[in-house]
Amino acid sequence: MSASLRISPLTSVLGARIEGVSLADSLEDATLRAIRAALIEHLVLVFPGQRLDAEQQHAFASRLGRPEPHPVTRHLGGDATIVRIDNDLIAPPDLAALPHLDHLAVHGAWHTDYTFNPEIPTFATLRAEIVPPVGGDTSWASTVEAYDTLSPRMKGWLEELEAVHWHGPHFARNFGIEKQGPEAVARFEAAFPPHRHPVVIRHPESGRRALFVNPSYTVRLEGLEPGEGEALLAFLFRHMTQPRFQLRHHWSPDDLVAWDERSTIHLAPTDFQPHRRRLIRVAVGSEAPGAA
Ligand code: SIN
Numbered sequence: 001m002s003a004s005l006r007i008s009p010l011t012s013v014l015g016a017r018i019e020g021v022s023l024a025d026s027l028e029d030a031t032l033r034a035i036r037a038a039l040i041e042h043l044v045l046v047f048p049g050q051r052l053d054a055e056q057q058h059a060f061a062s063r064l065g066r067p068e069p070h071p072v073t074r075h076l077g078g079d080a081t082i083v084r085i086d087n088d089l090i091a092p093p094d095l096a097a098l099p100h101l102d103h104l105a106v107h108g109a110w111h112t113d114y115t116f117n118p119e120i121p122t123f124a125t126l127r128a129e130i131v132p133p134v135g136g137d138t139s140w141a142s143t144v145e146a147y148d149t150l151s152p153r154m155k156g157w158l159e160e161l162e163a164v165h166w167h168g169p170h171f172a173r174n175f176g177i178e179k180q181g182p183e184a185v186a187r188f189e190a191a192f193p194p195h196r197h198p199v200v201i202r203h204p205e206s207g208r209r210a211l212f213v214n215p216s217y218t219v220r221l222e223g224l225e226p227g228e229g230e231a232l233l234a235f236l237f238r239h240m241t242q243p244r245f246q247l248r249h250h251w252s253p254d255d256l257v258a259w260d261e262r263s264t265i266h267l268a269p270t271d272f273q274p275h276r277r278r279l280i281r282v283a284v285g286s287e288a289p290g291a292a
Contacts (some may be wrong), residue, residue: 005031007038014142015247016042023050023060023256025065032063032154035258039123040205041062043139044247044259046205051254054082054280061125062259065284070169071117071165072175075191085126085268086278110265111216112243113283116167118195122285125258128251140259140268143210146240147200158211159292163201163233165217167192186242196222198234198291203262209292210263211240237274240265250280262289 004020016038021031039045052060058081059069067081113121126138149153172178177188190241200222201212214238221229249257261283 005034007042010044010046011018012246013245013247014043014140015043015046015249017046017048019048021047023047024052024056027060031141033078036064037045038221039260040173040203042124043142043263044249044257045284046249047256047258048252049254050127050256054282056080056124056254057280058082058282060256061123061258061282061284064125065122066286067282067284068286070277070283071114072144072171072188072192075188076175076177081282083281083283084278085281086130087273088276088278109216110210110215110237110267112143112261112265114167115165115212115214115289116192116195116198117218119286119288121261121283122287123258123260124281124283125256127256127280128253128278129280130271130276130278131251131253132277133282134275135271136269136275136277137250138257138270139246140249140264141241141245141247141266142263143212143240143265144206144208144263145245146202146242147211149225150239153202155209159200159209162215162222163198163199163213163218164194164196164220164222166194166219167217168219194219197289200292201262201289202292203260204287204290206263209245211236212289213237213240214240241267251277262287265292280286 006019008017010017018035018038034050056065069079069081073080113124172188173183179183197212199213200209202209213233218233221232224232
């Protein structure tokens with residue numbers, strides 16, 4: 001490990017604070033390996049006080065994997081891999097238009113990024129540029145810990161199941177596709193049909209199993225009656241979003257957080273309006289979650 005890297009766990013299930021490294025510098029391979037190993041072990045890494053611009057964040061993230069545009073951005077012909085999450089630019093989602101309102105109302109919009117797609121990012125990074133005076137925290141939950149705490153019988157049963165993931169109608173609206181007319185919406189729907197993933201996946205690096213459903217995009221379980229699937233999903237969403245599996249991060253300017261998408265879900269806040277909040281996001285890698 002790099003001599004000066006300090007790794008301090010933030011909870012006993014996920015999250016670590018990393019100090020003693022400047023991500024603006026070109027990192028030695030040994031330091032990079034230590035950061036990557038910490039990411040696999042702790043799932044979410046908080047690097048406080050990193051004075052970076054978006055290009056430097058992109059350069060750091062690209063050491064962890066190839067920066068990837070959001071698949072819907074790519075579908076629309078874009079290739080941006082630096083994304084500004086800024087409530088000055090983005091209208092808040094219309095909750096009434098969201099498809100799985102019951103789950104979202106009860107469990108919040110917890111998600112792993114774009115699981116409606118065959119592939120998800122490997123890692124993602126967020127860096128705070130403008131922090132609101134109140135609220136604005138991001139939360140992560142460990143899906144490996146959520147899996148580990150199930151009974152052996154439930155684990156075995158879930159490992160045989162697949163779930164259908166779907167983006168819902170809000171993406172066509174949020175990405176401005178609706179404004180381009182019905183043909184553009186039809187092309188978008190054809191490009192992103194409902195997609196099946198295993199309910200339990202195996203992390204390709206740690207080998208740990210993780211639950212792979214989320215209240216934002218998982219719409220049903222294959223092979224079950226609708227009432228059965230609905231009840232089981234409601235249980236899983238309640239189980240995996242318990243505070244005991246969570247890390248909640250209160251942002252300061254220049255914080256950079258990196259996380260492993262294959263073993264976490266996260267929740268963006270809605271409690272800071274009308275204040276401004278701007279975070280810069282770079283996601284890297286693209287992989288199909290593998291069955292356990
Ligand atoms: C996201 O869901 O990736 C955004 C998280 C945030 O804005 O805190």
